[in-house]
Amino acid sequence: MTEQQLTATDYHRITSYRRHQLTPHTLDWAHQPMPVKRYPDLPRVPLDRDAKLPVKDYFDLANRRQGIEPSRPDALDSQTLSAAFRLTHDLTARAMHAGTPFYYRSVASAGALYPFEMYLAVHRMQGLDPGVYHHHLFDRSLTTLRRGSLPVIPPVDRGVAATVYITGIFFRSAWKYRNRAYRYVLLDAGHLLENLRLALGALDLSFSIHLDFDDEQAATLLGLDPQREVCLACVHLHGGATGEERPGESEALKPLSAAILQASTVSGQEVAYGDILAIHRSGMGFSGHPAGTLPVKHAIGKQPSSWVDLVAPDRAGSADYVSVLRQRRSRRNFIAAPGPVEGFMAFVDLMAWGGVASSMPMTCRSAITLGFLVGAGMPVPPGFYLPDPAEKRLGRVSEGRLTESMAAACLDQMWLKHAAVHVLFMTDLAALDRNWGPRGYRYAMIEAGRLGQQAYLAATASGWGACGIGAIYDREAADLLDLSSDGALLYLVGTGPVKSR
Helix, strand or coil, X not given: CCCCCCCHHHHHHHCCECCCCCCCXXXXXXXXXXCCCCCCCCCEEECCCCCCCCCCEHHHHHHCCCCCCCCCCCCCEHHHHHHHHHHHCCEEEEEEECCEXXXXXXXXXXXXXXXXXXXXXXXXXXXXXXXXXXXXCCCCEEEEEEECCCCCCCCCCCCEEEEEEEEEEHHHHHHHHHHHHHHHHHHHHHHHHHHHHHHHHHCCCCEEEECCCCHHHHHHHHCCCCCCEEEEEEEEEECCCCCCCCCCCHHHCCCCCHHHHHCCCCCCCCCCCHHHHHHHHHCCCCCCCCCCCCCCCCCECCCCCEEEECCCCCCCCCCEHHHHHHHCXXXXXXXXXXCCHHHHHHHHHHHHHHCCCCCXXXXXXHHCEEEEEECCCCXXXXXXXEEECCCCEEEEEEECCCHXXXXXXXXXXXXXXXXXXXXXXXXXXXXXXXXXXXXHHHHHHHHHHHXXXXXXHXXXXXXXXXXXXXXXXXXXXXXXXXXXXXXXXEEEEEEECECCC
């Protein structure tokens, strides 16, 4: 029997929410997924809990181009790595909910389900032997999964000291969101990827981001059960001479034990949703040229009729980067309050520049169209706007207070109407399929999540609240924005002033 093949368009439409057509379901609390993977009896390497964290201004860091140009090409050691992991994914607070401890984290996640995991492949690093390690968040340690020399996945023509792999565990999200969960697994991988990108930039490390790789080889390297957990992004940390670490032969990579693969099982009773497996497997190869791009504003049915210059201040203000990470929360108690011109312009400018300066592959950067719904009290009239980062301006597509209508399209979560700005992440599903096949859905959703995490952090640095929304009546929201017939709103982050505690 031939396995079902799904396109990006197929999957998105199959899992679309439609008003009056949602099927209610209850959560199986007895089989709630475990928040951390377990590897019984495997050795752990403690990370340095006292590793020095950099003193950086968030706005300076977020606006700086980062990537493959190193400031300290030989800086990678175990202490620097410890700092990078803390800055990427850390526990920031503890609370008790119904007698059970709940830990806030520096990374946004749909439903606080945190389906992502991080792994490290070490090729050459001071203080850590070559091999594959799993990052244990709660213990701040690395579990040793594999020892010895490794292939560089994906292969590149520069020296690679180590690689960080981001994976997603389907059932952690599917426990709540069922077939729609693949959307949130990808968005959450993007959230984590943005924190990793900023962390490596803050530590002046040289890195490159890759979303195209051999999926099966990556799963074998990391010891994943591909029915349950998959690799979604690879970030090479560069160092050493070009070609010093040459990729090994895939057949030389031996599978890890069944006990290690078993760790991808996070509940005693899991449900495998066929549409999730089908869309992911359909995208395990990619058609089209990986360096291809989509036309600018490809999802929008009509173009701006007027423009407003983004006169951002020379300095948006000051916000300690580490403090911003620790203070990040989902906050939705928005209030109607006037926004200062400087703060609004700086926020919009940072979001518009975020794709350009990110070092993300062009496939991702061109897969998303960024937009803003501006409510009352902001320095520009209410309406739907598109940014032009090259010309430093905002183009108004339509006017009027659309935030209340969008709140209704977001499953009637009417608190959202009070948000000053809705940051919109849109795409053209058919264009994804034409250019890259089903793998294009990964590019778009991961980039939407990455920019969504940026919106959270930028709002926090500005003294605003932020809350991400993936629960959308899909076609209703697209029609409100007058998107093309294949246009889709993938994700929305409401931001703005909130009640002070």
